[in-house]
Amino acid sequence: MSRPASLLRNALIAALLAATLGACGRSDDRAVEVAVIGDPAAPFVTGPRLPLAAQLVRAASAEGLVGFDEQGRVIPAIADRWIVTDDGLSYIFRLRDGKWPGGGAITGETGRAALVRAIGALRGTALGSDLAVIREVRAMAGRVIEIRLHQQAPDLLQLLAQPELGLTMRGNGAGPMRLERDKRTAILTPIPPEDLGLPQPEEWEARRRKLNLVGLSAKDAIRRFNAGEADVVLGGRFADFPRLDAAGVPRGAIRLDPVTGLFGLAVARAEGFLGAPENREALAMAIDRDALAAALNVGGWTATTRVVAPGSADDNGTVAERWPGQTLAERRAVAAARVAAWQAENGKPAALRIALPAGPGGDLLLRQLAADFGAIGLTVRRVSEAGDAELRLVDTVARYARVGWFLNQLSCGNARGPCSASADRLAETAVAEPDPVKRADLYAQAEAQLTIANTFIPFGVPVRWSLVSGTVTGFAPNRWNIHPLMPLAMRPK
Structure with missing residues (x-):
């Protein structure tokens, strides 16, 4: 190769390298x-x-x-x-x-x-x-x-x-x-x-x-x-989780947070069939949480029947999962008898209005709840959050993992629906109690009162x-x- 040709070749290589490095620099300098x-x-x-x-x-x-x-x-x-x-x-x-x-x-x-x-x-x-x-x-x-x-x-x-x-x-x-x-x-x-x-x-x-x-x-x-126009997407919940597979998002790009918190139905109106705590309990008894876990298809999702997430700090273990030893069929038989008794007394079928978020996850949850409640003789109808819902979804991540957080969320000051004044009084007494053992016992009593009131029907942990x-x-x-x-x-x- 002649010297001029060699110089030209080296100049071209240098120019290409400079362009490549410049492009990398520009890419590296762009906003996130x-x-x-x-x-x-x-x-x-x-x-x-x-x-x-x-x-x-x-x-x-x-x-x-x-x-x-x-x-x-x-x-x-x-x-x-x-x-x-x-x-x-x-x-x-x-x-x-x-x-x-x-x-x-x-x-x-x-x-x-x-x-x-x-x-x-x-x-x-x-x-x-x-x-x-x-x-x-x-x-x-x-x-x-x-x-x-x-x-x-x-x-x-x-x-x-x-x-x-x-x-x-x-x-x-x-x-x-x-x-x-x-x-x-x-x-x-x-x-x-x-x-x-x-x-x-x-x-x-x-x-x-x-x-x-x-x-x-x-x-x-x-x-x-997917188009490379966003580097990070934040704020994903269960309502849109099914979109990820449908859109072909690579599994390696999906990050799940191992959160705790409240994920379930809050009673918005204690009227009609929902006017009695034992009828509200019937809804909690009817839910097939194993089927819900399979439908959500979220790895590591944990179901619970408790108001407070098991294992929270200040949880002394005296409040256990509900209905121990009963099968789903046995629970549903008890719940169906309560529905039948209410309908016989009131001369009309029991129907529920539920507010759920839009999105394929919300559609999935509606189908699951319709099947669960249908198994005990109830029908459901979806309404908007701003509508006259009797039940609404609560989907909130705990800011700290203690019993007090759960009780504060469901207190009469924050519940946006029926609540338990006795649970609130016990929780307030717990806050002022300096002895940690006595405080944990008061919190357990407060959770027990909320459980009896059946104003919140838990599914499990939130999805994020x-x-x-x-x-x-x-x-x-x-x-x-x-x-x-x-x-x-x-x-x-």
């Missing part, structure tokens, strides 16, 4: 695309009750005293360290040396004011009930605040890390990401640690990327993921899934269904 299943307006919802997309945005742009990492572990945020007193009744936090957005130092006084506002905004919610253990928030010297408790609360840090407890000053949060809005897209950019009063690693600028978050229907989110492409780092399945955005936006070291 995240789709969250839900309403397109959800990322920008405000208030005490936030949909998932808004929780993600809030946690990314307004961190609390502490936060979560991708594995659902509590990590420092505005508080860079803390101690717990020996009696467990006081948590003392030292805040980082930084400023709030728009100026103003982060101090004990400003941190306390922001936390008190956040807690106050949650009054009347289930999370607000969880925070009732807090007796007082005090500002101490410099950048220190103290949270004093009525009783020990081993899950306090878990509660303080919730997105709704993100701290703001004049409506703005202190990161760790900066939020911009482009129509219905939330654009989030990691804030340099030095701007937050933190040391900045040398490679930090090269690692950070923008992240775009949108709310989409499950069908559109899955389509975008995500889709994650092979190029994404910073994601890990965890028991809380917590998937913060900051780790997703950072390239690995």
Whole structure:
């Protein structure tokens, strides 16, 4: 080969390499695309009750005293360290040396004011009930605040890390990401640690990327993921799980969270056939949970007949699964006799109106319930959530794995239907009981009262899934269904 030809060949190779590297660089520099299943307006919802997309945005742009990492572990945020007193009744936090957005130092006084506002905004919610253990928030010297408790609360840090407890000053949060809005897209950019009063690693600028978050229907989110237009899909539930096989989503892209929580039917109206607790129990007796597990086809799904998930902290084991030793046929015979007695007394058939979410999973659940309730002489009709439903689906992941969470969700202040005042009184007494053995016994009595009331008909644990492409780092399945955005936006070291 002549020298000019060799030079030309080398120049072409160099140009091709440069183009390839440039293309890789451009690909590596692009934003991480995240789709969250839900309403397109959800990322920008405000208030005490936030949909998932808004929780993600809030946690990314307004961190609390502490936060979560991708594995659902509590990590420092505005508080860079803390101690717990020996009696467990006081948590003392030292805040980082930084400023709030728009100026103003982060101090004990400003941190306390922001936390008190956040807690106050949650009054009347289930999370607000969880925070009732807090007796007082005090500002101490410099950048220190103290949270004093009525009783020990081993899950306090878990509660303080919730997105709704993100701290703001004049409506703005202190990161760790900066939020911009482009129509219905939330654009989030990691804030340099030095701007937050933190040391900045040398490679930090090269690692950070923008992240775009949108709310989409499950069908559109899955389509975008399959087309390579979304890197991550969050917020998957049982209602849309069957879409994954139908759309040909690779099994390796599906991530299931091993969550606990409430998944079952809540009684919305204690009227007609549902007016008597023993009739409501008939519904719980009729459900074939093994058949439901097979129909859901979710690996590792666990059924239960209990209001509280078995194995929860503070569960002393005295409340067991219901109807031990009875077969499904035997339970259904008892339930069918109650249905027949009610229909004979009232001179009309018993029919139920059930609100279930749209989607193939909701259709599947309707067919299963129609078969189960039909086996004892009941008919069912599907209505919208906003309609006159007598039964509605509850599908909620526990924020912490203790009996108190379940009781707060189903309390008279949060149930949106019939409830048990006696269970509430026992739960309130338990919160104030310092002795852990006595407290667990009171919680067991409260669960027993809720069980007798039959205002909630459990199926098992909730179903939560995500889709994650092979190029994404910073994601890990965890028991809380917590998937913060900051780790997703950072390239690995």
